[in-house]
Amino acid sequence: MSSPIYKRVLIKLSGEALSGGTKSGIDEKTLESVVSELKEVASMGVQLALVVGGGNFFRGVKAGSSSLIERVTADQIGMLATVMNALAISSAFEKMGVQSRVQSAIDINQLCEPYIRKRAVSHLEKGRVVIFAAGTGNPYFTTDTAAALRAIEVKADAIFKATKVDGIYDSDPEINKAAERFKRLSYLDVLKKGLKVMDSTAVSLCMDNNLPIVVFNLLVKGNIVKVIRGEDIGTVVGSLKKEA
DSSP: OOOOSOSEEEEEEOGGGGSTTSSSSOOHHHHHHHHHHHHHHHHTTOEEEEEEOOTTTOOHHHHTTSSSSOHHHHHHHHHHHHHHHHHHHHHHHHHTTOOEEEEESSOOTTTSEEOOHHHHHHHHHTTOEEEEESTTSSTTOOHHHHHHHHHHHTTOSEEEEEESSSSEESSOTTTOTTOOEESEEOHHHHHHHTOSSSOHHHHHHHHHTTOOEEEEETTSTTHHHHHHTTOSOSEEESOOGGGO
16 A cells, blocks of 8 residues: 655535535535545545635625625625534544544634644644634635645645546536546646636645645545545646655
């Protein structure tokens, strides 16, 4: 069995990834499956941080187009949705015997810790999974940007974008069966081609700080462990630090 090629990683999960086949909320079987695989990553000695979205409860951008809910308020509601998901993931980790901590970019001290970088790093070094919630704490910034920012702040080796497809394609693989998967891309390729990997702010942050992005399919059992071992799945944006 090969060893992990990373010491510390941040995994970006969409809120929808927790909803399973339902339209909203958290599907417990899906939650158990995802957290079980993440537990295996932690058991390999990899320091694991997570950022989770809130789209399974509330999408700020979509709601912000309503005449009744302005964009800033909608984004704030979305931040609360990410806190709910983070607390659910943390609870699942604890049930499985893995210590975890939720750190929020907005003050909800009765529910979770405030985000403090040095404390987050200390938790990681002690083998605890750290789940960053509430995005950056600011409206108009996505959880993709929050994931890039937190990964840079805690000096992660890479950021992993867990999706429903096994990498980045030249066209939509669900529509075009002949679509080809990219194995490697530069940050500029992603920005110039307008590839929907992460939003442009997140990609630019990663480019400026030489943080690799690895895109892979979360729904295939065992993929998280495979990608941590450096197996040839998914798409890598930038250069892996192990190769630097």
